[in-house]
Amino acid sequence: MPTTPETIAVIDFETTGLAPATGARATEIAAVLVSGGQIVDHYASLMRSGAWVSPFIERLTGISNAMLESAPPAGQVMREVAAFIGSSPLVAHNAAFDRSFWCAELQRVGRDAHHRFACTMLLSRRLYPDSANHRLGTLAALHRLPASGRAHRALADARVTAQLLLQMQRDVMSRYALPQAPHALLMSLQRAARDNLAACVARHGLREGESIA
């Protein structure tokens, strides 16, 4: 399968709430590396921040306060996952959410959060406008993506998002006769005019047989 050799990291956070600004903290993170059209590696860990997990979140994610008591410290986990990802560009489903926790948790350990995020939810709105909705579970069913475990656990959701990303790359390459669909093109497409994606592809400068340096 002709795909870009670049490595993209797909991440997913489980958290105690919806926004760091309201005191929410990460409880689990997973990162899945995608390269050459397939998943090649992954990192996943619970993380102990001292934040309390509400009954609602425990039911949603299956992550309990007791589970976090024996988890490694959040700072250690963030250093490890940052090293695992390196300088790879990032992808997440509804990336605004994961980006907010990525930046907040890294800032707590004095790390710069400079990574570029592409968003499979925004891309789905462009590529699959007829989908009933753009939730991760709906898109996984629509594309018959392989099951990856319990939904709302970080590694399972990151794996599904990675499979969705690979599906999107294949669809973009097929639809526009491209040899690859690199992260930079996805970043352009996710903000392109819905009714003129082809023009966005053309502006990006990709042609069959060409590659981005």
Place this chain on the structure above:
DNA sequence: TGCCAGGCCCTCTTTAGGGCCTT
């Protein structure tokens, strides 16, 4: 089952409002 926030998108819009999506 859903509230919290915030970025994005659409439209009965743009001097705005409401829905989507994430936990």
